[in-house]
Amino acid sequence: MTRKGIAPHGGPTAGTLPDRLPWDVVAAVALGGALGSAARYGVSVAWPTPSGQLPWATLVINLTGCALLGMLMAFVTARIAPHRLLRPFLGTGVLGGYTTFSTYAVETRGLLDTGRPLLAAGYVFGTLAGALIAVWLGGWLVARIGPKP
């Protein structure tokens, strides 16, 4: 039994992958990843986190990125035939490069290091809950006001 691929780049399920690498897709992901990373860097520079404080910049980056991905995925699934590079570029590339798990994980470790275990736990689970809600909300919003399938 095969299920539909669930990757934001619309990755096909196991066993159905073509052998040839789609280089245009890889290039779109690379370009998007560079742009998304630059945006993340810009926000983190504009909004530095003092040691032992809640990392607001990363939190806002991740939550806005999740809301946008929820919206994007609802948009492309509602479209009859979205451009084949739209999802890799915006989803896998820009939003994948913009949001980050590694910074979140290391910031959590940093909060423990400065003796803020409760804040660390709040950051971990607050981001998680917020991110899941943001994805869902973004999808719901587009389903309501966006293009109809």
Next chain:
Amino acid sequence: MTLLLVLAGGAVGAPCRFLVDRLAGRLLGVTLPWGTLIVNVLGSLVLGLLAGLGGTVPGWVGTLLGTGFCGALTTYSTFSYETVRLAGDGPGGRLRALCNVAATLVAGLGAAALGWWLGGLR
């Protein structure tokens, strides 16, 4: 200059995530989003290592490898989207969504702590 390093790291990190995801889907199947889990754990390990090494690493390495590469290799949006997708897949899906969250948090945060510790050894 710093921005260029971030752009370069991001331009490599994101396609690496894409390729790992493709490969993981092929080798491990799609019961769980293994690819995203793998990149998030690996990226957290490397960034933790950089954080643990601290001042012994040149600033440009931290920017290129940390902010650029690890930041783009790992992702919160795809992880969240895949979790929501799994959760909407009936009772079995909800259990898989829970496993995805638990595995990502435990392994990802654990990898960051391990990297941090390893970096602090020297």
